[in-house]
Each structure stands twice: as structure tokens, then as C-alpha cells.
Amino acid sequence: MSERIRVAVLGAAGRMGSTVVRAVQDAPDLELVAAVDAGADLAAVVDAGAQVAVDFTVPSATEGNVHALVDAGVHLVVGTTGWDDDSLARVRDHLADRPGVGVLVAPNFALGAVLAMAFAARAARWFESVEVIELHHPDKVDAPSGTARHTASAIAAARAAAALGPVPDATTQSLDGARGADVDGVRVHSVRLRGLVAHEEILLGNAGEQLTIRHDSFDRVSFMPGVLLAVRQVGARPGLTVGLEQLLDLA
Numbered sequence: 001m002s003e004r005i006r007v008a009v010l011g012a013a014g015r016m017g018s019t020v021v022r023a024v025q026d027a028p029d030l031e032l033v034a035a036v037d038a039g040a041d042l043a044a045v046v047d048a049g050a051q052v053a054v055d056f057t058v059p060s061a062t063e064g065n066v067h068a069l070v071d072a073g074v075h076l077v078v079g080t081t082g083w084d085d086d087s088l089a090r091v092r093d094h095l096a097d098r099p100g101v102g103v104l105v106a107p108n109f110a111l112g113a114v115l116a117m118a119f120a121a122r123a124a125r126w127f128e129s130v131e132v133i134e135l136h137h138p139d140k141v142d143a144p145s146g147t148a149r150h151t152a153s154a155i156a157a158a159r160a161a162a163a164l165g166p167v168p169d170a171t172t173q174s175l176d177g178a179r180g181a182d183v184d185g186v187r188v189h190s191v192r193l194r195g196l197v198a199h200e201e202i203l204l205g206n207a208g209e210q211l212t213i214r215h216d217s218f219d220r221v222s223f224m225p226g227v228l229l230a231v232r233q234v235g236a237r238p239g240l241t242v243g244l245e246q247l248l249d250l251a
């Protein structure tokens with residue numbers, strides 16, 4: 001067998017990080033060389049000889065982790081949310097000075113969620129109305145979810161490309177928040193409920209019909225095939241890759 005890929009996990013004690021630790025340990029072609037959490041020195045990742053680091057930490061820490069490890073020549077697979085155009089641009093610029101290093105940032109590694117986003121973007125041009133509902137466990141710190149933001153942005157881009165106007169909405173009076181968040185002109189609603197893991201519904205409406213696209217992650221193992229695929233491929237993809245769809249022939 002060829003050499004195993006040496007992998008570090010950041011946020012290793014968290015809900016996702018601990019699941020990634022088990023998945024890496026169970027994969028015959030991967031070797032877990034470091035598992036670090038809040039307060040730990042990232043030098044441990046470099047000292048352990050990690051080739052790829054997987055980051056499932058917190059929005060306030062993830063960009064700093066990425067820049068520090070890119071400097072050290074470590075490839076990164078990033079699932080943590082909180083990324084926007086500006087922070088992604090800073091990573092893209094940094095990678096221009098570090099040829100050969102790859103960073104993949106994806107808001108969702110579940111194959112079904114990536115497909116749901118792709119289907120929604122494909123359908124968007126044919127519907128007058130669209131709203132996104134994301135539903136998560138109540139320990140989640142950010143809203144709307146990274147997945148919902150990515151979904152809404154892709155829908156908005158598809159609507160713009162098809163020269164569709166604004167989504168119809170006659171609301172002139174409402175309590176703050178009643179119509180959800182506005183992501184590029186698409187309304188996004190966030191539900192937090194004990195018992196849930198990660199779920200998303202995209203509602204598309206025309207006169208007399210509705211298309212509902214729904215994805216459910218019932219368990220965090222649902223994210224693991226996508227994370228492992230990214231770990232295996234990121235070293236061969238220098239520069240910044242955004243979205244698992246880039247690896248699935250869906251982009």
C-alpha cells in the first residue's frame with residue numbers, strides 16, 4: 001500500500017471533530033497524527049508532520065488557523081462556518097504566495113446536502129418565489145447556517161442570470177425577524193430545536209404549484225464521506241476550492 005496521508009484534526013473534542021477523528025482512524029489510507037482543541041498550540045500539527053489538517057472549530061478561530069497552517073505548508077479541509085467573500089479572498093491571496101498548498105472550504109460535506117443545493121440552484125430560474133428554511137440543534141452558535149447562506153447565494157445567482165426580478169412579497173408591516181434574514185434577496189429562516197441535527201428545506205413556488213427540496217442529516221456520520229473525499233483530494237488541488245460540489249462534478 002502507498003504511504004498513508006498524515007492528518008491532523010482541529011476542534012477534535014467537538015461534535016464534528018470527534019466524529020472526524022474516528023473516521024480518520026477507521027480509514028486504512030489515513031493516519032491521525034494530531035488531534036488539537038481550543039487553547040492548543042498549532043505547532044503540534046506541524047511537529048507531528050501533518051500533511052492535511054481538518055478544521056471543525058468555531059467561526060472566530062477558523063481563518064486564523066488556516067493562515068497559520070498555510071504558512072507551514074499544510075493543506076486544509078475546512079468545514080467551520082463563518083466564511084464570507086472577504087475572508088475567502090484573503091485565503092486566496094495568501095495561497096498565491098504558497099504554490100502547491102491547497103485549501104478546501106465547504107459549508108456542508110453531506111452528499112445529499114450538496115445535491116440539494118445543486119438541485120435548488122438548477123430549479124431556481126423556473127420559479128417566481130423561493131424561501132430557504134434551515135433547522136438545527138440548539139447548540140449551534142451561528143444563524144443562518146453556512147449551508148443556507150450558500151444555498152441562498154446560489155439561488156440568487158441563478159435568478160440573476162435568468163433576469164428574474166425580486167421575489168414577490170407584499171409585506172409592509174412586520175415584527176423584526178418575522179420574514180427571516182435576507183441573503184442576496186432570498187429569505188432564510190432558522191429553526192433551533194432539541195432533537196434535530198442538520199436539516200434544510202428549499203421551497204420554490206409558482207401559481208398553483210410548489211416544489212420542496214429537503215435534506216436531513218440525522219447523524220454526523222453523514223458528513224464523513226465528503227470530509228474523507230476532501231482529505232484525499234485537497235493535496236492535488238493547489239489554491240482555494242470552495243464547496244464540495246467542485247469534487248463531485250456538480251459545479
Ligand SMILES: NC(=O)C1=CN([C@@H]2O[C@H](COP(=O)(O)OP(=O)(O)OC[C@H]3O[C@@H](n4cnc5c(N)ncnc54)[C@H](OP(=O)(O)O)[C@@H]3O)[C@@H](O)[C@H]2O)C=CC1
Nearest residue numbers: 011013014015016037038056057061079080081107108109
Ligand atoms: N461543513 C460541514 O459539513 C459541517 C460544518 N459544521 C460546522 O463546524 C463547526 C463546528 O461544529 P460543531 O462540531 O458542532 O461545534 P462544537 O462546538 O461541538 O466543536 C467545536 C470545537 O472546536 C474547539 N475550538 C474552539 N476554538 C478552537 C481553536 N482555536 N482551535 C482548535 N479548536 C478550537 C471547541 O473547543 P471548546 O468547546 O473548548 O471551545 C470545540 O471542541 C461549526 O462552524 C459548524 O457550523 C458542522 C457540521 C457539518
Ligand SMILES: O=C(O)C1=N[C@H](C(=O)O)C[C@H](O)C1
Nearest residue numbers: 081107108140145146147198
Ligand atoms: O452546526 C452544524 O451542526 C452544521 N453546520 C453547518 C452549517 O452551518 O451549514 C453544516 C450543517 O448544516 C451542520
